[in-house]
Amino acid sequence: MRIFDPHVHMTSRTTDDYERMYAAGVRAVVEPAFWLGQPRTNVGSFLDYFDALLGWEPYRAAQYGIRHHCTLALNPKEANDPRCAGVLDELPRYLLKDSVVAVGEVGYDSMTPEEDRVFEAQLALAEEHGLPVLVHTPHRDKAAGARRTLDVVKGMDPGMVLVDHLNELTVGMVHEAGCWMGFSIYPDTKMDPQRMVAILKEYGTERMIVNSAADWGRSDVLKTREVGEAMLAAGFTDEDVDRVLWQNPVAFYGQSGRLTLDDVESGGDYEGNTILRGTR
Amino acid sequence: MTWLARAVADVERDPETVYALFPRAAREGGPGARAELLRALGKALPDPAAAVMKLYWQGDAGERLEILESLPQLDLGPAALPLVHDALRTNDTRLVAAALGPYGSAWLDDHAFRQGVLKCVFMSVPLASVEGLGRRFDEELRRMLADFAAERRAAGRPVPPDVLERL
Numbered sequence: 001m002r003i004f005d006p007h008v009h010m011t012s013r014t015t016d017d018y019e020r021m022y023a024a025g026v027r028a029v030v031e032p033a034f035w036l037g038q039p040r041t042n043v044g045s046f047l048d049y050f051d052a053l054l055g056w057e058p059y060r061a062a063q064y065g066i067r068h069h070c071t072l073a074l075n076p077k078e079a080n081d082p083r084c085a086g087v088l089d090e091l092p093r094y095l096l097k098d099s100v101v102a103v104g105e106v107g108y109d110s111m112t113p114e115e116d117r118v119f120e121a122q123l124a125l126a127e128e129h130g131l132p133v134l135v136h137t138p139h140r141d142k143a144a145g146a147r148r149t150l151d152v153v154k155g156m157d158p159g160m161v162l163v164d165h166l167n168e169l170t171v172g173m174v175h176e177a178g179c180w181m182g183f184s185i186y187p188d189t190k191m192d193p194q195r196m197v198a199i200l201k202e203y204g205t206e207r208m209i210v211n212s213a214a215d216w217g218r219s220d221v222l223k224t225r226e227v228g229e230a231m232l233a234a235g236f237t238d239e240d241v242d243r244v245l246w247q248n249p250v251a252f253y254g255q256s257g258r259l260t261l262d263d264v265e266s267g268g269d270y271e272g273n274t275i276l277r278g279t280r
Numbered sequence: 281m282t283w284l285a286r287a288v289a290d291v292e293r294d295p296e297t298v299y300a301l302f303p304r305a306a307r308e309g310g311p312g313a314r315a316e317l318l319r320a321l322g323k324a325l326p327d328p329a330a331a332v333m334k335l336y337w338q339g340d341a342g343e344r345l346e347i348l349e350s351l352p353q354l355d356l357g358p359a360a361l362p363l364v365h366d367a368l369r370t371n372d373t374r375l376v377a378a379a380l381g382p383y384g385s386a387w388l389d390d391h392a393f394r395q396g397v398l399k400c401v402f403m404s405v406p407l408a409s410v411e412g413l414g415r416r417f418d419e420e421l422r423r424m425l426a427d428f429a430a431e432r433r434a435a436g437r438p439v440p441p442d443v444l445e446r447l
Contacts, residue, residue, distance in 0.1 A: 054340035059372045096303035097340045258307060 001025040001228050001241060006249035007032055007134070007164060007182065007211035008221060010057055010068065011049075017214070017221045018064035024225040027264040028067040030253060031057060032105045032134055034075045037216050043086040046074070050094050058099060067264045069253065071104035071134050079118035080110065088121055095129045098260075101253040102126070104134025105164070108145045111138065119152060132160045132255045134182075137170065146170040150177050162209060162252055167191060168199065175203055180252050184213035185223035193223065193230040200231065205243045209252065284309035284316060291320040295331060302335050303343060314346040315353070322354050329359035336363045345374050351383035358387045368396050377405045385412035394421045401428060407442040422447065 003026040010018070010031050021029075031053055033046075040046060053070040061068035072094050074087040094100065103126040108115050126133045135153065138145035146163065150173060153161050163174045164182035167190065174181050183199070184190045190213070191199075200208060212223040220226075228241045253259050287309060290297040298321055305313040318335075321328045332354060336347045348367055351360050360383065367379035380388075380396050388396065393416055400410060407413060426447050429439045 051340075055344075055372065056341075056370075059341060059374075093299065093303070093338060096300065098303070098307055098342060099340065 001225065001238075001245065002027055003224050003228070003245045004249040005029045005212055005221070005224050006162075006209050006253065007184065007213050009034060009213070009215035010061065011036075011052065012216035013214060013221060015060070015064065018061060018066060021221050022065050024222050025228075026066060026221075026224070028069070028261055029061065030069045030071060030101060030249070032071040032102075033073055034105050034136075034215075035077045039081065040078060041081075041083055043084060043090065046084065046087045047090060050090075054094075054097050054099060065264070067261055069099045069101045069259065071102040072100055073104050073106045073122050073134075074118055075105050076107050076109035076115050076119070076136060076138075080112055080114045085118075088118065091122070091125055092129075095125060095131060098258055100131070101256040101258050102132045102134045102162070103129070104162075105136040106133060107136040107149055108138045109136075111141070111145060111148060116152075123153065123156065126160070127156070130257070132162065132252060135161060135163045137163060137165045139165070142167070143169050146173060150174065150179070153177075153179070160255060164211070165190060165213075168195065171199055171203060175207075178207075180207045180209055180248070182209045182211060184211055185227055186213065187218055187220055187223075193226045196227050197230045197234045197236075200236070200240075200244065201234070205236075205240050205248070207248065208244050209248050210244055282309070284313045287313070288316055288320045291317055292324045295321055295324045295328075298331065298335065299338065303339070306342060306346075314343065315350050318347065318350045318354060328354065329356045332356065332360060333363060336366075341372060341375065345378055348375065348378035348383070349381065352381065352386075361387050364388060365392065368392070368399065371403070373403050373405050376400060376403060377409050380410045382411045385410070385416065390416075390418065390420070394418075394424055397421060398424055398428065401425070401440065401443055404440070407446070417446070 005026055008029050008031060010029060033050065033053060050072055058068035074084065078084045103122050106119050106122045123133060135149055137149055149163060158178035162180040162182050165184050166174060166181050171181055183196055185193060185196060196210060210224055210227050212221050213219065214221040224245055228245050231241050287301045290301065298317055302314060302317055305317055321331055325331060332347060336344055339347065364379045364384045367375040370376065376399055397410055400407060425443050429443055429447060432439045
């Protein structure tokens with residue numbers, strides 16, 4: 001089972017996790033820029049974080065045979081802090097980087113006017129740079145937040161939009177809108193593998209994307225694999241599993257033109273490589 | 281006209297364009313494109329050091345690596361040493377190895393050069409990749425490597441052959 005985790009906050013994980021992920025079949029990840037638990041107080045703090053997502057973290061992932069890409073944005077939580085607003089001025093130069101495959105996570109947290117402004121500004125940046133968009137939907141008042149999100153992205157090509165953290169109550173409207181549908185599988189919040197399988201049975205595997213979203217909270221980097229196993233147990237084929245866990249995220253982020261998977265798709269033995277391995 | 285030829289012409293005409301072109305150059309212009317842009321920058325500016333430094337500070341790991349590798353061709357004197365020191369502070373073997381290329385070997389002071397060599401040993405970067413190691417090898421570096429070897433033996437761990445053969 002080859003796995004592409006399209007949303008996982010590896011910055012908050014240990015190297016043990018990288019080892020376990022590789023053993024479970026994970027060969028590529030996308031790490032979206034988000035909040036770090038402790039609110040940031042200045043723009044420089046974001047820039048060091050972005051630099052880590054473009055430098056140290058892909059290097060660390062490569063040591064374990066995993067290809068690391070990222071999405072960059074000012075996240076909706078911190079969009080509300082005027083001290084962080086200057087991030088928007090720095091983003092354009094970051095969106096040029098080779099391993100940036102989308103703008104994200106953008107969207108709503110508390111649905112404030114500041115969040116509206118930052119969300120729309122970043123959608124414009126995505127269009128300017130030819131990048132798809134990863135949209136976070138709020139945890140509080142989720143259905144209303146998802147509806148409002150779809151209103152905001154209405155003018156865009158729905159194929160360039162992935163609406164994330166969906167559940168039974170929000171999947172229908174996103175399916176209808178034609179956007180990609182993302183599901184974060186957690187030990188005890190958001191979605192679990194069994195409920196995910198039920199959604200796949202109802203809506204099919206097209207435009208469906210599953211992630212572990214693992215971060216510093218209670219979460220599990222192997223939830224993607226559990227979904228694959230639950231799908232097989234429920235009668236889905238290997239091809240169905242590969243579509244959800246590999247082909248779909250590759251198709252979505254591939255629209256950036258910047259996804260490079262040649263080294264991991266070949267299935268070569270990374271441990272035999274030289275110390276100079278990793279992305280240039 | 282290829283992407284790269286156009287980009288080189290842009291940089292020669294207006295060096296400020298390099299900041300938007302350099303990050304995209306590897307995927308749009310192919311291998312070697314970034315080195316070409318740095319050469320164009322060197323032609324366009326009487327003293328390109330500040331521009332090269334800005335590109336590095338704004339660069340991702342891949343951009344930084346290619347800048348370090350291009351330093352010997354850019355005729356900057358010691359002006360780019362802060363970049364070499366930055367690379368030596370990272371834990372990325374590619375950047376550390378590139379920092380000890382011809383430019384670092386030519387300009388690093390003895391202390392920083394020895395620390396860089398020892399860092400390579402710790403990170404399993406082969407010492408054969410350190411430019412000018414024979415020329416710059418001194419008694420103090422030999423002592424540092426011998427102390428490293430003693431520490432490894434005390435811990436019951438093997439001493440890398442490329443360290444042993446220099447003691």
